[in-house]
Amino acid sequence: MATQTTTAGKTASGSIILPVIACFAIGFGLIFMSGLVQAETLHDAAHDVRHATGFPCH
Amino acid sequence: MFSRILTSGLIAGAATGLIAALLQLWFVQPVLLHAELYESGQLIHNGAQAVSAHQPTGPFxxxxxxxxxxxxxxxxxxxxxxxxxxxxxxxxxxPRQGLLWGVAGFVTMQLAPAFGLAPEVPGVAAADVTQRALWWLGTALATGIAIWLIAFGRGWLAWGAAVVLILAPHVIGAPQPDAYAGTVPPELSAEFAGRALGVGLMAWVLLGLISAWVLQRDPAHSGLPQAA
Incomplete structure (x- = not known):
């Protein structure tokens, strides 16, 4: 039982590396765009959230 | 697998973001709007006349x-x-472990950066924004790796590396302004920082809880041990 679980775990972790990296990257992209990009329109729209969530804003 | 992680993350994040926004509008926004009265010059701190601490901040x-x-x-x-x-x-x-993941996320993305760059109310002096963003990102990355090492690392080498990673950004130090030129009363700045961090902790704990719960409902994850 324990061996089977380990094997299943290894197979799963091997096959999820790419999806994990992809989702992590998309998540980071969202954070970067909504929190850190200084383009004026984006900055103005996200202004209050940036301040409230502690991003460096101005 | 990709779409499972994607949908779980988006569902948990959107639900948390909605609740976080309501918390922000209720607890943080009034302080922010109050500070903007000083940022815009409508009110002047330490001017000739004392200013009431109770100000109307306009309609919704x-x-x-x-x-x-x-x-x-x-x-x-x-x-x-x-x-x-x-x-x-x-x-x-x-989901119970998810609460801890949420606290770890809060420490990584909000508390550790705030240790050097406290949440800024509008109208305070600060260093160059690009330098602060770089320090912010570096601090979040180092702290995140450190917490992972503390939680899942084995042995003193991993834990020692974690301590170094957690301390390094603060030993290096966050970019600070050359001169203080803030127009906002310190009372408001302090209240803002406390509120921002408090709402952040509530939101992150929720995010950890909901993320784990949504992922666990996914048979591909919860089924792993049972299927074996």
Missing amino acids: EWTRNLLSVLFSMMVYAGYGLMLTALMSLRGTVT
Whole structure:
């Protein structure tokens, strides 16, 4: 039982590396765009959230 | 697998972002609007006359606040995706463990950066924004790796590296302004920082809980041990 679980775990972790990296990257992209990009329109729209969530804003 | 992590992260993040936005509008926004009265010069701190601490901050601004809701959902969707991606690496994470993941996320993305760059109320002096953003990102990365090493590392080498990673950004020091030129009363700045961090902790704990719960409902994750 324990061996089977380990094997299943290894197979799963091997096959999820790419999806994990992809989702992590998309998540980071969202954070970067909504929190850190200084383009004026984006900055103005996200202004209050940036301040409230502690991003460096101005 | 990709779409499972994606949908779990987006659902958990959007739900958290919505609640975080309501908390922000209730607890943080009044302080922010109050500070903007000083930033814009409508009120002057330490001027000739004492200024009442109780100021009307105007009517509810729908466009501005709906944009805040939208961006709050985007920010937490981003955090949700990163969190569910990392949770997937660990196999099954129970909602109870998810609470701890949320606290770890809060320390990584908000508390550790705030140790050097406290949440800024509008109208305070600060160093160059690019330098602060770089320090912010570096601090979040180092702290995140450190917490992972503390939680899942084995042995003193991993834990020692974690201590070094947690301390390094603060030993280096965050970029600070050359001169203090803030126009906002320190009372408001302090209240803002406390409120921002408090709402952040509430939101992150929720995010960890919901992320783990949504992922656990996914048979591909919760089924792993049972299927074997």
